[in-house]
Every structure is written in C-alpha cells, then in structure tokens.
Amino acid sequence: MGRPEEKMSVVTAMVRTTFLVNAAYAASGREYGLTPQQGQLLCVLMPQPYGMSELGGMLGLAKSSLTGLVDRTAKLGYVRREPDPLDGRAVRVALTGPGEVLAEDFYAATCRKVEELSAGLADGEREALAELLGRIVTGNEAPEVFMELDEPVRTGSPS
C-alpha cells in the first residue's frame, strides 16, 4: 500500500503545489469577497503601511497596476491613502479599521487552508519542508508578501 506511484521531480512537485496554494488563496478571497490580489494587498499591509512604489516592488506589479488595485480595494473601504508627511508626492497605503479586521480573517483563513495542505505529513516532515522551502525563499529574495505575525502589530494605534 501507499506505493509512491512514480517519483515526482522537484519541479513538478513545486509547480503543482503552487497550483494548490493559488487555489487556497482564491478560495479565501471568495470567502471574504476579495480577489486574491486584494487579499494579498491586505496581507502585505498588515504589519505597516507602504508607499505605492514599495508595494509595486513587493508584489511585482507596475505602478499603474497598483493604482487600480488600491483604488478598488479602497472603494471597498479596506485601505486608505494617506499623504506621506515627509514627501509631498508620495502616499502611504494603510489598512482602515475594517481592513485590519478583514486582513486578519483572510490571513488566518489562508493560513489554515495552506496548513491543511500538509496535513498528510508528520510533524517532523512538515518542519523539514519548512526548512527547505525557507532556504529557497531567502535564497531567491522572495518579497515579503506573507510574513509571520505572532501578534498583530496593533500597539496603541486605533483612532
């Protein structure tokens, strides 16, 4: 039983895992009325606000693409453009109150779904996987589109 049904190359395994993670993202989005991109934007903004250019860099999008994404997400009431106090040209995109709440829900739901993907692994294996993928991530300078959030960065902020 449990025959390995042909060994799978690392490339195939990575691509098909990517497919699963993408689907998890999309599912969480549907669950909360967000597109995957909007959800990702919220996740990125969870630790702190960012400028448009910074966001473009992190998400791998052109500036012009960001404008629209932020527009639409702002129209939903989840993010807000704040003027940068130090630079009259720049804006800082920040989560609104409802945006913070939704971001955490979306983030948690996505984490749960992705975590479940590895349900078939033993704890030690999951740890080994995290270590190996972690090296890939840091070795390739993957942008911090998803980060560890032990405690939501909410130290004495809200209005």
Add this chain to the structure above:
Amino acid sequence: MGRPEEKMSVVTAMVRTTFLVNAAYAASGREYGLTPQQGQLLCVLMPQPYGMSELGGMLGLAKSSLTGLVDRTAKLGYVRREPDPLDGRAVRVALTGPGEVLAEDFYAATCRKVEELSAGLADGEREALAELLGRIVTGNEAPEVFMELDEPVRTGSPS
C-alpha cells in the same frame, strides 16, 4: 555566518515559494509571447488533447473562461479545436504543430527557472523536497497541470 534569520513557518514558506513559481511562469510567458494561462494551457495539452470541460476541471476554470482562453490561444495558432468523433457536441482541444514546439520550449524554460530556485539546495535535499511536496500534491489531488515528460507522447500520431 549564514544565520537562519528566524525559522519560517511552513505556511509562509509555501506561500512565498508559490510567489516565486508564479513569477517564473510569468517570466517564461513573457519570453515566448504567452500569458501564464496560455502557457499553462499548452503544458496541459502536451501529452494529449482534452475536451473543454476536462480542461476546465484541470485548470479550475469555468467553462465560459475556457472558451476565451482557447480562442485567444487558437488565434495565436498554437491550439486547434477538433470535433470529437464520438460526441457531436464536444470538441477536443489539441496543440498545432507550432504549438507543440512552443509548448516544449515554454515547458523547458519554466522547468529550468523553477529548478534554479532550488539551486541552493544539495542534491539530497532537493530530493527530499521533491518527496515531501510530492506527497502534498498527491494527497490533495492536485490536477495534472504539469507532468513528467521524458519523451513527448508522440507515438505514431501525426496526420
């Protein structure tokens, strides 16, 4: 040196790896004048033709979305709709000659890029990674959007 800079959770590692693989797909697409979706379509069709509904299931798309994707890819000359000999309603989507060539190039380029992501791993580690991700893939019934192709399934077919 080489301090592990905080252990990364398996979820974060998977999500950020997904980001890298998506980028690789997009890059290969740009390289060959394809969108990532079109490239993925070509890869799926490499082993054999499929019906629209089958494709929708594999790629996780609604039927109406497939129509457009196939239309656009067909307009580029890379796929073709063939009538299903057994069912007058159905069509089978197949690669054209140029489509076969391009699919292999795109496939190879993407493989190379994804492979390079794991350049920082030792051979044994890469194998371990393949094994772990492979279990995730099969355990979650990830569609075969990417497959092993030792030799292109070209056994005595062409017109």
Add this chain to the structure above:
DNA sequence: TTTATTTGTTCGGTACGCGAATCATTCGCG
C-alpha cells in the same frame, strides 16, 4: 534657478474570469 529624477495617476488596450442565458446534441424513458 533650472534641470532631472522620483512618485503617482491617467489613459488605452488586452487578457482573465465569472454567472446567466442560449444553442445544439445526446441521453433517457415512456
């Protein structure tokens, strides 16, 4: 100050993806 650079937005265009409605074919069953 002038000129360059940086930051964002606007604009035009294409692709993507969905649900609802529609057409054609096939299936099922009386």
Add this chain to the structure above:
DNA sequence: CGCGAATGATTCGCGTACCGAACAAATAAA
C-alpha cells in the same frame, strides 16, 4: 419513436488585473 432532461460549448455583459506610454506634481541635483 418522440419528447423532455441532461450535457457540451458558446455568447454576452460585467468587473478585475496588468501593462506601457504619457502626464502632472513635488523633490533633488546642478
């Protein structure tokens, strides 16, 4: 056989996503 149901695909309308080029505004550099 014939007629309604199910199936395979397409069409349509809509919103999202993404890009490059052109632009405006503010800052930085000369």
